[in-house]
Amino acid sequence: MLSFLSELKVPITNGLLLGGLYGIIGIGMSMIFGIVRLVNLAHGDLIILASYLSLVTMTLFPVSPLLTLIVVIPAMCVIGFIVQYYLLNRVLGKGMNPPLLVAFGLSIIVQNLLLLIFTPDARTLLTSISVKTLPIGSFLNIPVVYLVDFIGSIVTIALLSRFFNRTYLGKAIRAASDDEGAAQLMGINTKSIYAIAMGLAMGTAAIAGVLVGMTFTFYPHTGPEYLIMAFGVVIVGGLGSLLGTFLGGLILGLAQILGAHFLGPGFQLLSGYLILLIVLTFKPTGLFAKG
């Protein structure tokens, strides 16, 4: 029993760390789902767009990918604001389909723009920490980049939750997400609130994009993979809770790595989706849904 547990130390640690990355991939999607009631089908592609933006910044200034966040976060925030304000806001309140179609169109445009500019070659955000490992105890080696992913995710979510609970803007965003009409009656311009929320969500996508680029290789067509991951995180974690999204990421990460450990690497994705299916069957609102 004891040896069985110690054998699981490695996959559990890896699963949790990978789950942290999934958390940050899902958080922007969850925010927009909860606040604007919009399924942003372009979320994955916008994450990959951030990866490429980081790549470009790295070729211009030879710095570590993490430092490119100084450029990539504001750039993605502006892109998010513009996309919401000038594109998505126009189709909100016109039923389910128009916003979905606009987001889907955006996804195709981003993918093909990336393909056009960067060619279909595999890329990665090379950094010295990509190959380092951190020994913990005598038989546990943690890839440093996974640790960076995990910490980045926690810090982002902690900052976001502070923003939502402490600032005026954060409270206004929560109010608009609770009741758009009533929020307008309080003097809140909900359309610009939505644009700000999308800007924030894209800020988190920028962080996700840089972390993903440091951890895995990416191509112009990698976006949908992360969209599905984000979907999974949102479904498992439930809407309206930042912490829930993070925990949803952890559960998904654990499920994948443990599945791979017991059933073989081919089952990594499948075991994640099985958990998804189970949650959808027994608690379709998500495990940590609020209100």
Next chain:
Amino acid sequence: MANSLLRVQKIDVFYHDFHAVWDASLEVEEALVVSIIGANGAGKSTLLNTIAGVLRPSNGTIEFAGKKINGLMPYQAVQEGISMVPEGRRMFPRLTVLENLEVGCYTPKARKRKDEAIRRTYELFPILEERKNQLSITLSGGEQQMLAIGRALMCEPRLILFDEISLGLAPLVIKNIYQRVKLINSEGITALLVEQDIQRSLKSSHKVYIMQSGRIRLEGKPGELSQEDIRKAYFGL
């Protein structure tokens, strides 16, 4: 007669294809309590929502403090000094009582005097201070109505629109809430109420309008209207 703060002239309002308000004109003088009475579906809430900017009149004008305001969005109307207590209270359920109030003074001008506004609201409704850290969804119906009124007061409005504030509340609670409305009005804030309860409105207003089938049928001071005329206008006889 005091200066008119709100002047609605000959407006028509459509709900999609439905002609909900026909050729309605009304005038609300500064510092008065004015009520619009009518049965369900008479168009009174539609009229109120149009003044708040939620709906747009297809023609006619709405002037507030001498300025034309039809076409403004609700959040812009708030900046002009019109605040609304919406029908069904419309709390932000996942925000605490205090947060609901804070969101009420979102406009930059009101935000500067937030602490003062919160203190005044607590004076008016002490129960809200006791419950300030609770989620608003845990409040009773009457407390929620108080919170909705307190929230609408936070932006220091000149005119408050009350949409059916007695709906679904116990008589004692209603009485209490109407006493607060009177107190609010005594501070010089103008009030325009929409109400189904004729007697309550006659007792608490300086002037009433009676609506039926989307039209204003009768207007006047409560003391000057006969019961017979009111009944006829209310039921459209």
